[in-house]
Amino acid sequence: MDGNTTVIVLFVATALIFDFLNGFHDSSNIVATMISSRAISPPRALLITAICEFIGPFIFGVAVATTIGNEIVSGEMLTIPIIFTALIAAIIWNLATWYLGIPSSSSHALIGGIIGSALMANFLSLLYAGGVVSTDNLVKVTSILKTGGLLKVLGALLFSPLIGFISGFVVLKMIFFFARNAHPGINWFFNKGQVLTSIGLALSHGTNDAQKTMGVITMGLLAAGGISEFKVPFWVVAACASAIALGTALGGWRLIKTIGGKFYKIRPVHGFTAQISSGSVILAASLLGGPVSTTQVVSSTVMGAGSAERFSKVRWGVGRQIATAWILTIPVTALIAGLFYLVVWSFI
Secondary structure (H helix, E strand, O other), rough: OOOOHHHHHHHHHHHHHHHHHHHHHHHHHHHHHHHHHOOOOOOHHHHHHHHHHHHHHHHHOOOHHHHHHHHEEEEHHOOOOHHHHHHHHHHHHHHHHHHOOOOOHHHHHHHHHHHHHHHHHHHHHHHHHHOOOHHHHHHHHHOOOOOOHHHHHHHHHHHHHHOOOOOOHHHHHHHHHOOOOOOOOHHHHHHHHHHHHHHHHHHHHHHHHHHHHHHHHHHHHHOOOOOOOOOHHHHHHHHHHHHHHHHHHHHHHHHHHHHOOOOOOOOHHHHHHHHHHEEEEEHHHOOOOOOOHHHHHHHHHHHHHHHHHHHHHHHHHHHHHHHHHHHHHHHHHHHHHHHHHHHOOOOO
């Protein structure tokens, strides 16, 4: 095995570890509400979710992968060291927030890592070429970012929680209206209906999140000369779908507790509402090529559904803690990735 092949293998393995942790980290978003409302047992919930996570990317295409891999940073800047250090930063952040039980965004972490590594690489190349730290050179450093693609990504990440909250609020209000004269036995429908809505949510999550790793691996293969154009190979789709499904099957129990119980006591109608609302938002974004945070969308729909019943029902302090993690993720992972790239650069 030559040096270039070794680098590619190591890079792909690191990307799949990130993908696995993404599934491990985000499985809580999909199963938390139906476990908390006692709709289905935890092992069965995770098994159903993992199967759907695997299937999703094969059904709905790779629009998100193209956005991540081709529309954030100029192609000439996408080298293996840049992408590798971005992955390392995202992995560190995912492990830290999992350990602390904070539902954070793997999407934010990856994008922050890519931005931080690329900016540091461009800064060092300008400095090495004899440049000085000035306003003009700082503008040159940021010129590698593709404004249109970056706005598309940030727009999807920033607006999807708001849309999720509104969706959860409106859907629960509609359910209460149409079921206002219903027998209490309707809870059986909402309980068992979560199995179907969780399938839709898992398919949408696998479609959106696995594609982020597909985009990263395809970027690396293109940078290393393994492929001649940005087109996601079938084996990359299969490998990423498998990694995220495996991570989901093992599940992030610390985070299930946060989403499933700390906002408020979730009943079957809340779980049903949150799943159908968040699944719709995530799938729509996936088809449009917009990478969204499943953590953000699910958490916001849970809060939207709770506030539709009674605004004081939601423990807003927990929401503020999670929102703080969301705000910090991109700048912190960008900083971590930039520092890691500086270390790697000193050896190459």
